[in-house]
Amino acid sequence: MSGAALGLEIVFVFFLALFLLHRYGDFKKQHRLVIVGTLLAWYLCFLIVFILPLDVSTTIYNRCKHAAANSSPPENSNITGLYAPATPVPSQHPCFMPWSYIPDGIMPIFWRVVYWTSQFLTWILLPFMQSYARSGGFSITGKIKTALIENAIYYGTYLLIFGAFLIYVAVNPHLHLEWNQLQTIGIAAANTWGLFLLVLLLGYGLVEIPRSYWNGAKRGYLLMKTYFKAAKLMTEKADAEETLEDVMEVSKFQPYTQSWLFFCCCVSTSMGFTLHVW
Structure with missing residues (x-):
């Protein structure tokens, strides 16, 4: 298929995210930047779900080819006990190319784009937009200032902790870190924080969301509410x-x-002028 399945799924997922956003959102009332940010976030999330099976099937096929290429042929012995030249024997488990096969070199670039774009949305753009929307400022400049201060305080704690560990590593003579290792540590820290939030909020989501839908179906509960x-x-x-x-x-x-204050001021002024003349 030479990547045709990947292209079709990319286009299909884009229109799926656009349809869902149009179904549950209102394009007329929302700002264009909000629509673009939300659409991009939903699009990347759906891409991970839909493209992952293609990547798995391609990986299984590549492993099968690699195992078939590196497998040693069986050895046949003759009457004299010497080993005869081995003849190639077909593999017992032939490798079938899946219809969703993706050529080499495409998926690493694809996952890098998806990963770093998701990181930008998760840690910079979407938190800034949320703080901007919750801000009580009356002007655009005031809202931007409030959002920047709020995010600076929020992420300043993480930078402080990371800076403390970085100073410890720099002072310790037995530890030597390079740029690639620091990048790996940053990625691991971001993933750890995301998993921590997922585990922390997963229980509430699994309980509260079904409960809200269950109570929403009760007329008596809705009437009392x-x-x-x-x-x-x-x-x-x-x-x-x-x-x-x-x-x-x-x-x-x-x-x-x-009017009364104006009259009093006029009277006091005239009296002061009269006394001054007198």
């Missing part, structure tokens, strides 16, 4: 009405207050 939300909204509405009445009372007497 709606009553509770309605009572809370009613209380907030009453508080807002009281605040509005107070503001209206203040604004009603504000013109008279301003």
